[in-house]
Amino acid sequence: MSDDATRHRAKMEKRKAVQDAEVAAKTVEKGLLLVHTGPGKGKSTAALGLMLRALGRGWRVGMVQFIKGGWDTGERHAMAAFGERVVWHTLGEGFTWETQDKARDIAACRHAWEVAEGLMADPTIRLLVLDELNIALRYDYLDLDAVVAALRARRPDLHVVVTGRNAKPALVEAADLVTEMGSVKHHFAAGVKAQEGIEF
Amino acid sequence: MSDDATRHRAKMEKRKAVQDAEVAAKTVEKGLLLVHTGPGKGKSTAALGLMLRALGRGWRVGMVQFIKGGWDTGERHAMAAFGERVVWHTLGEGFTWETQDKARDIAACRHAWEVAEGLMADPTIRLLVLDELNIALRYDYLDLDAVVAALRARRPDLHVVVTGRNAKPALVEAADLVTEMGSVKHHFAAGVKAQEGIEF
Numbered sequence: 001m002s003d004d005a006t007r008h009r010a011k012m013e014k015r016k017a018v019q020d021a022e023v024a025a026k027t028v029e030k031g032l033l034l035v036h037t038g039p040g041k042g043k044s045t046a047a048l049g050l051m052l053r054a055l056g057r058g059w060r061v062g063m064v065q066f067i068k069g070g071w072d073t074g075e076r077h078a079m080a081a082f083g084e085r086v087v088w089h090t091l092g093e094g095f096t097w098e099t100q101d102k103a104r105d106i107a108a109c110r111h112a113w114e115v116a117e118g119l120m121a122d123p124t125i126r127l128l129v130l131d132e133l134n135i136a137l138r139y140d141y142l143d144l145d146a147v148v149a150a151l152r153a154r155r156p157d158l159h160v161v162v163t164g165r166n167a168k169p170a171l172v173e174a175a176d177l178v179t180e181m182g183s184v185k186h187h188f189a190a191g192v193k194a195q196e197g198i199e200f
Numbered sequence: 201m202s203d204d205a206t207r208h209r210a211k212m213e214k215r216k217a218v219q220d221a222e223v224a225a226k227t228v229e230k231g232l233l234l235v236h237t238g239p240g241k242g243k244s245t246a247a248l249g250l251m252l253r254a255l256g257r258g259w260r261v262g263m264v265q266f267i268k269g270g271w272d273t274g275e276r277h278a279m280a281a282f283g284e285r286v287v288w289h290t291l292g293e294g295f296t297w298e299t300q301d302k303a304r305d306i307a308a309c310r311h312a313w314e315v316a317e318g319l320m321a322d323p324t325i326r327l328l329v330l331d332e333l334n335i336a337l338r339y340d341y342l343d344l345d346a347v348v349a350a351l352r353a354r355r356p357d358l359h360v361v362v363t364g365r366n367a368k369p370a371l372v373e374a375a376d377l378v379t380e381m382g383s384v385k386h387h388f389a390a391g392v393k394a395q396e397g398i399e400f
Contacts, residue, residue, distance in 0.1 A: 008302040034241075040379040042236060042246035049248030049275070056274030074256030075249070081281040102208045178384035179240040185378035 031126075031158040032176040033151055037134060037167035040181035047129045047161045048075050051086070054159070059126035060085045062119040066112045067092040067132035067164075087125065089115050092132065109141040120154055127159045134164025137171070148174050231326075231358040232376040233351055237334060237367035240381035247329045247361045248275050251286070254359070259326035260285045262319040266312045267292040267332035267364075287325065289315050292332065309341040320354055327359045334364025337371070348374050 034050075036043035051061045063079075068090050079086040091112035092105075113136075119125050136142050148170050154160055162171065172178050234250070236243035251261045263279075268290050279286045291312035292305075313336075319325050336342050348370050354360055362371065372378050 005302055035384075036242060037384075038382065040381075041234075041377060042242055042249075042379045042381070045249035045253070046242035046246035047249070048252055049242075049245035052248055052252055052278045053245070053274040056276065056278030074253040076256065078252045078256030078282075082278075102205055172385065175385060177241060179242045180382040180384045181240075181242070182238065182380040182382055183378075184235075184237075184380045185372065185375060 030156055030176075031154060031160070033154070033174060034159065034161045035134075035167050035171060035175045035178040036161065036163045036181060037165060037172075037178065038180035038182055039165060040183035042181045043163040043165075044131050046179070046181075047131060047163050050159075050161055051079075051127060051129060054127040055082050055085060060087070060124045062087040062122075062125045062128040063089065063131060064112050064116045064119065064129070064133075065090045065092055065131045066109055066136045087119065091115060092136075105139070106141045109136040112136070113142055113147065117150060120150065120158060120160070123155070126157065127161070129161045129163070132164040133162045134167045134171070136164075137168050138164070138166050144168055144170055147171075230356055230376075231354060231360070233354070233374060234359065234361045235334075235367050235371060235375045235378040236361065236363045236381060237365060237372075237378065238380035238382055239365060240383035242381045243363040243365075244331050246379070246381075247331060247363050250359075250361055251279075251327060251329060254327040255282050255285060260287070260324045262287040262322075262325045262328040263289065263331060264312050264316045264319065264329070264333075265290045265292055265331045266309055266336045287319060291315060292336075305339070306341045309336040312336070313342050313347065317350060320350065320358060320360070323355070326357065327361070329361045329363070332364040333362045334367045334371070336364075337368050338364070338366045344368055344370055347371075 036046055051063065054061050063086070076088055076090075079088060089112070092108055116128070116130055116133075119128050133142075133147070137144055137147060148168075151160060151162075151171070152174050162175075167175075167178065236246055251263065254261050263286070276288055276290075279288060289312070292308055316328070316330055316333075319328050333342075333347070337344055337347060348368075351360060351362075351371070352374050362375075367375075367378065
């Protein structure tokens, strides 16, 4: 074996020992509260990926969309492949600049939250996505303390994923895992330009 | 209508006008190069969500996993629901600290890249995920210039998603959309504590 290969192996053996110890240290199993926030793409999309992974494990999963509009129907069609194992509710009235009616938005969010509470109580659901709940909380369309308390009091075997920009600090504090999706570069047209503030 | 509701409607009308103008300005359709990078969770998971969305649109999709290990088999099982519409190749040999054999890792990455090139040339594939390609590039297991050139030369109707930490600047420059997944909070055990450097 070359010197380079030997050095590589020694380095990787050390790294593997660290990794294995880390994995061994994680023995607690519990339903997680995950938050996907930040201005970048991928918050709802990653939640969708988690649903797919959970379906692959044989679980039943739920989705409540608090603010319709950010989603097209592609993923909903795809989920039809899993039949009754996916419970999907689109309850928002569209982004608030679509409806321009605050009272209606509030009523829609409150109804969506009631549906979410019902799914949280359903023992057949193992993963529940509350899509754009952060937007509803940001506009104070729902009571933050009540929502966080209910999420904290979730069943021990229920994973909940909350998506949307500007996650409230109280929700971040209650969460087990928070990912901030940052927008490094974002445009659709050709003529690709670097965004201001990017390091390349 | 109350003053508050009137103000809300006026504000939202303005916002809707801005949104509509933005949407109208985006008329170019092309296959995008998307990069999911950063230390946080959700890079591969969001790619999986994109696959599901594409499947919902009736597309055929491909997945090449350059580095096995970060994925369990849940999502692969779930994808079986879509039959021949998903082409899935797990070609990496595990993370490099698992194999501890650099020559074998390089050979596996090169083979994976050949498979990826084949799928890029297959006109039935509309979305291709190159999972953990960034890791292969970071370790110089593949030629960066050749990979970026091939990605730039992709078919106009092919979307490619590249995942993995530490995306190379040349890849970021070639990409249409780059999301950095930041880890705000990440732990599995109970006894939730704020991570160092978090603002709450």
